[in-house]
Amino acid sequence: MIIKIKLHQPLMDNDNIIGIDNSIVDIEEGLSIEALAKRLKLNPHAVVITVNKKIVPRERPLKEGDKVEIFPIVLGG
Amino acid sequence: MIGGYMGKLLKIDLTKSTVEVEGIDEECLRTYLGGSGLGTKFLYEGTDGKTDPLGPDNLLIYMTGPFTGTTVPVSGRHQILAKSPLTGIFGEGDVGGQWGVHLKKAGYDGIIITGKASRAIYIYIDEEEVKLLDALDLWGLDTFETDKKIKEKHGGNCVTSCIGPAGENQVLLANIMHDGKDARAVGRCGLGAVMGSKNLKAIVVSGKASVPIANPEGLKASIREVLPKIVENTKSLKLLGTAGSLVMAAELGDLPIRNWKQGNWNSVEKISGQKMAETILRKNYYCASCPIGCGRDIEIKEGPYAGVKGAGPEYETLAMLGSNCLVEDLEAIAYANELCNRLGLDTISTGAVIAFGMELYEYGILKEEDLDGIQLTWGNVDALIKMVKKIAYREGIGEIFGMGTKKAAERIGGLAHEFAIHVKGLELPAHDPRAFNSLAIGYATGNRGACHLQGGSFFFEKAARMPEIGYTEQQQRFGTEGKGLLNFHSQNIMGIMDSLKLCKLALYGGIDLTLMGQWIKDVIGWDMSLEELLQTGERIFNLKRMYNVGCGISRKDDILPMRILTEPRKDEGTGDNLPPFGKVLKEYYEIRGWDELGIPTKETLRRLGLLETGVEIGDYDH
Numbered sequence: 001m002i003i004k005i006k007l008h009q010p011l012m013d014n015d016n017i018i019g020i021d022n023s024i025v026d027i028e029e030g031l032s033i034e035a036l037a038k039r040l041k042l043n044p045h046a047v048v049i050t051v052n053k054k055i056v057p058r059e060r061p062l063k064e065g066d067k068v069e070i071f072p073i074v075l076g077g
Numbered sequence: 078m079i080g081g082y083m084g085k086l087l088k089i090d091l092t093k094s095t096v097e098v099e100g101i102d103e104e105c106l107r108t109y110l111g112g113s114g115l116g117t118k119f120l121y122e123g124t125d126g127k128t129d130p131l132g133p134d135n136l137l138i139y140m141t142g143p144f145t146g147t148t149v150p151v152s153g154r155h156q157i158l159a160k161s162p163l164t165g166i167f168g169e170g171d172v173g174g175q176w177g178v179h180l181k182k183a184g185y186d187g188i189i190i191t192g193k194a195s196r197a198i199y200i201y202i203d204e205e206e207v208k209l210l211d212a213l214d215l216w217g218l219d220t221f222e223t224d225k226k227i228k229e230k231h232g233g234n235c236v237t238s239c240i241g242p243a244g245e246n247q248v249l250l251a252n253i254m255h256d257g258k259d260a261r262a263v264g265r266c267g268l269g270a271v272m273g274s275k276n277l278k279a280i281v282v283s284g285k286a287s288v289p290i291a292n293p294e295g296l297k298a299s300i301r302e303v304l305p306k307i308v309e310n311t312k313s314l315k316l317l318g319t320a321g322s323l324v325m326a327a328e329l330g331d332l333p334i335r336n337w338k339q340g341n342w343n344s345v346e347k348i349s350g351q352k353m354a355e356t357i358l359r360k361n362y363y364c365a366s367c368p369i370g371c372g373r374d375i376e377i378k379e380g381p382y383a384g385v386k387g388a389g390p391e392y393e394t395l396a397m398l399g400s401n402c403l404v405e406d407l408e409a410i411a412y413a414n415e416l417c418n419r420l421g422l423d424t425i426s427t428g429a430v431i432a433f434g435m436e437l438y439e440y441g442i443l444k445e446e447d448l449d450g451i452q453l454t455w456g457n458v459d460a461l462i463k464m465v466k467k468i469a470y471r472e473g474i475g476e477i478f479g480m481g482t483k484k485a486a487e488r489i490g491g492l493a494h495e496f497a498i499h500v501k502g503l504e505l506p507a508h509d510p511r512a513f514n515s516l517a518i519g520y521a522t523g524n525r526g527a528c529h530l531q532g533g534s535f536f537f538e539k540a541a542r543m544p545e546i547g548y549t550e551q552q553q554r555f556g557t558e559g560k561g562l563l564n565f566h567s568q569n570i571m572g573i574m575d576s577l578k579l580c581k582l583a584l585y586g587g588i589d590l591t592l593m594g595q596w597i598k599d600v601i602g603w604d605m606s607l608e609e610l611l612q613t614g615e616r617i618f619n620l621k622r623m624y625n626v627g628c629g630i631s632r633k634d635d636i637l638p639m640r641i642l643t644e645p646r647k648d649e650g651t652g653d654n655l656p657p658f659g660k661v662l663k664e665y666y667e668i669r670g671w672d673e674l675g676i677p678t679k680e681t682l683r684r685l686g687l688l689e690t691g692v693e694i695g696d697y698d699h
Contacts, residue, residue: 008309008312009309009310043325043328045324045325045328046325047313048312048313048316048317048321048351050316055316055317055351055354055355056355057355058351071312071313071316072313072540073313073317073321073322073325074310074311074313074314074321074322074539074540074582074585075322075325075326075329075331075539075540076319076322076392076536076539076581076582076585077318077319077320077322077371077391077392077393077582
């Protein structure tokens with residue numbers, strides 16, 4: 001199953017995940033957003049993930065053609 | 078002529094019902110910038126250690142900054158200052174929204190209010206006139222109703238700064254609310270009680286004039302350059318608001334849980350920014366000139382809290398009314414948040430004093446009969462909501478809790494002080510010095526009491542940088558080294574931002590001292606060196622300190638609650654860590670040019686130009 005992933009600054013500088021920015025990725029069916037974050041060696045609570053520009057529940061399985069964007073959380077407020 | 082300022086101040090005496098317009102000279106503006114700095118100067122000159130915060134002689138000062146009302150990103154802000162009735166020392170608050178922009182566009186940089194009206198009034202200001210109007214029909218209304226009624230009378234273009242019943246009742250936790258349902262708060266220090274003590278319900282402003290800009294083309298170019306970076310680096314704030322960091326804060330050991338006693342809490346995801354976005358979020362709210370949009374606009378359509386509509390809870394509110402009270406119902410917190418906004422209560426201090434009460438109940442220091450029959454158990458939503466109302470109306474136990482944790486502990490006596498988590502009477506905001514060591518000194522020496530936004534050091538232990546003063550990389554959140562110097566720099570920088578009027582969240586977007594200097598040049602027309610800018614921040618901080626010295630503040634007050642200093646959280650984020658204190662405080666005093674009692678030396682005051690501006694250094698021999 002093919003999805004698209006875009007990583008936003010400063011995630012792109014993370015050595016662990018360089019190489020997949022703006023990439024088309026082949027994943028197994030049923031993989032959740034949270035599991036995808038872990039697959040990318042990201043702390044799911046340290047990032048915000050949108051699917052097709054929307055916030056969706058993290059346990060939701062990804063679908064073919066989904067466009068996933070990942071942003072680092074800014075701590076504060 | 079310089080840009081950035083309207084060049085006029087309103088001076089209003091409510092006792093005499095007089096309104097005067099005064100000019101401000103350029104040297105004074107350059108020395109204190111505006112906002113917090115200029116307001117501090119006026120507060121210092123007009124009040125002192127003997128002033129009764131709730132008496133007619135206290136001043137209530139509204140100040141904009143030179144960037145307010147311009148296109149400078151994140152500048153739609155203003156400052157309110159007064160001697161705090163909660164702490165008895167220097168009090169101020171910074172707020173975003175639309176109000177400050179309208180005041181500026183009505184032609185004024187600020188308002189200084191003294192005296193006490195003989196009956197309930199409100200002030201109306203536009204480009205043509207300033208009127209003191211009868212507020213009898215507004216008195217008793219909540220802040221949303223007040224805003225609505227004022228708009229019905231004066232039209233939709235005006236914006237309101239007002240108090241709710243808590244301010245009218247002079248509750249020491251009362252805030253000043255802005256922009257109706259958008260609910261922008263000057264929350265801290267009980268400044269709403271000062272407004273109430275003056276019989277002043279609201280200040281309504283409406284303005285359309287342009288703020289003069291020294292170099293419009295230059296300003297446009299510099300904004301164009303930085304804007305994409307601000308937007309990109311703060312996307313998480315746009316998507317989830319400040320609440321987006323709640324779960325991560327818990328993981329780091331930064332989130333207060335169970336009155337700062339507990340390390341881990343399994344329920345944090347139930348009240349997170351992610352959960353809010355999945356359920357009750359309608360859209361973003363943007364302050365004027367803000368490209369970030371961290372504000373939450375929510376609606377609850379069904380269930381026991383149906384009808385909540387407008388501003389949603391921020392990080393601080395979710396922490397203080399939520400995790401710190403072990404409340405794990407997001408919609409209940411949103412309801413309590415709206416209740417606080419309507420009644421005019423600071424959600425940080427209100428949450429803190431209720432958590433304090435819950436712990437006293439747990440240990441049997443307060444019993445059901447002391448609490449008007451309420452079982453104030455951890456996580457008890459109904460009890461939380463009842464307490465909010467009791468505090469606002471000073472009913473029963475609410476009379477005592479409404480004094481804040483410090484005074485409430487004094488009244489309750491016994492061991493109650495052990496559970497009162499405050500510095501100088503101001504309850505700690507929702508960031509833990511055991512997770513970010515530098516916060517310890519920042520809280521202890523904060524001029525309004527414990528405050529992360531006036532200390533600001535932990536921004537640099539996270540994603541913010543300030544290359545001009547050597548902070549090119551993330552600072553370590555633990556350890557001792559450099560924490561005194563970091564606080565010196567960050568407190569001064571926060572003072573600069575509060576005076577120019579810039580939101581601190583923009584530090585994550587790449588706004589730095591160079592850019593501030595550039596915008597000072599483009600907006601005002603001054604060539605201000607980095608050295609002059611930093612010294613201005615240092616001057617402002619020291620003037621606030623000298624105000625507090627006049628109120629009896631010294632080293633003995635620069636301390637943290639013993640729970641924070643001696644009890645590790647024992648969680649995954651912080652383990653056994655405790656913030657280093659004595660050594661760092663000593664280092665900090667030395668860097669500041671203060672003596673061993675924490676009082677600025679004559680030499681320091683001379684270097685900052687504060688001796689010449691009339692600061693009295695008292696009887697202590699330097």
